[in-house]
Amino acid sequence: MLCFSTTLFRFSVLAATCLLVNAGAPTETVTTCHASTVQHLSCADFGVISVMTALYGRADTVTCSEGKSQQEISNTQCSLAGAVEVLKRRCDGKKTCELNTQIFETDPCRDTNKYLQTTYTCLTMIHHVTCEHSLAHLQCAEEQVLSVYSADYGRHEQTTCSYKVPATELQNTDCSGPTSKVADSCNGKNSCIIRVSNSVFGDSCPGTYKYLELAYNCEYPSISPKASVFVCTERVITCDGDAVQHLGCDTGVISVQTALYGRTDDVTCSKGRPKQQLANTQCSQEGTVDILKKRCDGKKVCELNTKDVQMSDPCSGIYKYLNTSYICLPSNNLRICEGSLAQLHCDDGLVIVVLGADYGRRDQTTCSYKRPVSQIQNVYCTSPTTKVAESCSGKESCSISVSNSLFGDPCVSTYKYLEVAYTCEYPGV
Template sequence: MQFCKISISVLAAICLLLSTGVATETVVTCNVDTVHRLSCDTGVISVQAALYGRADSETCGEGRPQSQLANTECSQEGTADVLKRRCDGKMVCEVSVNVFGAPDPCVGTFKYLQTNYTCLPAIHHVTCEHSLAYLDCDEGQVISVYGATYGRYDQTTCTYRRPASQIQNIDCSQPASGVSDSCNGKNRCVVKVDNSMFEDPCVGTYKYLEVAYICEYPSTIPMESAKSKDKKKTTIVAVECSRNQPGSSKIMFSFRLSTTLLLAATCSLMTAVVSTERVITCRNVQRLSCDSGVIGVQATLYGRADKETCSRGIRRSQLANTECSLKGTLDILKTRCNGKTECELNLKVVRTSDPCRGISKYLETNYTCLPAIHLVACQDSLALLHCDEGQVIFVYGADFGRRDQTTCNFQRPASQIKNDACTRPTGKVADSCNGKNSCTIRVSNSVFGNPCVGTYKYLEVAYICEYPGVIP
């Protein structure tokens, strides 16, 4: 059981912000034809700073001649503005590095794209074209829009029964300032989503509106105009957290949060980690998932422990042995699922041998959703893991490969993303990063091997920041 004692009872959800809303994330992408990916598991993206150029001679310098690394005062103007327009207010944002580079800020210098961003707590709303977007708040609160875009930037959103020609253009998106103009300061707001309301950024493409907003009391300072004022308007909160694990210790955090963030905080992460989930699969595919945090497999059984589970239509003789279990099942589930936000596996994977012939077997898994930082870095980028001062990294799990067709797919040909059964657990991230305050990993086949030739891959990492001596 995990618990938190908080000095201000009405803010009992603050532990969420320890994991999601406070720290600044950094993404570095080295190659011009590579996807630059920002993402938030909880909340929405807010770009703080961006650099296209070079600020030191080490970053993305592997294999480069010194002459290409010498200019460390190279930056393209307007980079942050481009990232803000494309990414602010979204949960996931992918941009090709080749969007930048014209004009070239320093000819002959090897450049990279680096973005610093935070994940702000917000309501994330997507509405398909020719529909109505409803934004509403509780009584006494008003809407404050972080950002809104109209267009299309993937082939999965708002696609039901749409011809391929209407969803193939995924480089079609523009800011929709009309949403904030219409809705800010109101308790409720209805926006018509069509080309008459917003300028058509791509004729012939079926589009959607994406909005991120918060609900706040009228006296609260909106986030957009309060970046400097919030420094003066803070509340000190003390949080004491404990994990019920062997060798665990209580951890005391003391931090400052603006009143805007305090009002926006929720308890979703804390409620996700206190209970153990149980999934039983009689045949085919088992799916584990966490809305917040990452999977931590506690116990598994492939076999049979009673006569009732998965017994429908099964002969009694096939239910008789209730002490049937296959050794090694737990290790398989931990290797494949720990540290992911969702995990699907076919029962064929665990059938390494038959522990009880003639008995009908099932797979039962007990798992929890552990609070963690979930990081995805596209191939040929740098994965940057970092913690606050005094804390160190502990990696729950890491995988290199591809397990869907939507992650790190921006402007990639179909042939490079169609293999979504290509993933390999790796211990190299833990070996390199555990116990360090910060750590940089190059995401490439030369580091992790190549689980699927010809497929464009990505690295997925789940880790926590702990004070030395309290790592699980």
């Protein structure tokens, strides 16, 4: 396997066959110019949010100055006391966090045009999502042990583990609850398997299709969990039926390695099944990996169920499952809401290489904070753009104004965002 240094890439870790790399935690900056503009903080590359600084006010005459009078930008010593504490309370420990300046109850300088500028870093840890009725696999490299930081079972948004699930089972997004069962079962072990079901975690919201979301590290028993990061191969097993298989990359994009639809043992997905349905342990459908690769490769998230891979029945009368392994090809991934500034940055000596950029909207959750439903309904309006690559590739840092005036308007009346994937590389590499 390849070992990607974080000198070149900022990325996360998943589980299973893991490689040790240096733990570099870059700092991201997000600047939001307008009161109603959504500020989107995200640790899509790795870990969870830790807010470092937050300025609500004005510190110079240049930032967010377009179309403003000299009087509106002259006060450069305007700063709301306690802004960073507000941001930390709201966002620390989350994978994504959205807000706007309406969260502040005080105006530090009424006649000054203000902006919100936030810097944050991503605390390194493995982020793992497993849909209800599937098995969560936690695994570390040899001599490494699991250290579970947090785990929640339930649902806190409508997108995750939603593939072909009735809308009525996705509506309750306020039912996620913390659980200590994963830590109790897995801490200190090299690997651990947890059945994701109400029978294990309880049912905090009857009638809602749930998932387990957890964060953990792989570490040597004597080493601090912040000392190392692992790039790994993830494995997901989904039993036959309507359960959703969720593949996701905190870092980069999915690359499916193996996929088996059938049965290779009499233990996996065996609960409540008669012996005759488990007897054939040499059952495997040909071409399954090609189906998974065609459907999921190159995406950050891919959801499906076993019905999507069934070309024929490889073993009639046998209860089957889908066992998929995948890795995440590294890249930096940013999502910047319309009306904000996209800021791409590499370490000294490295330059930006833009892999792809899209402007528009492809889900209802990103950049949705306090937006009217009518502005986030159209999720089929995203459009690729070369403007980011043209402006930023080859530079150490780059700022782009995310607006219709620059990228065009692929969907009028829809509140949009820019999605960028890029790497930091030595020139000529």
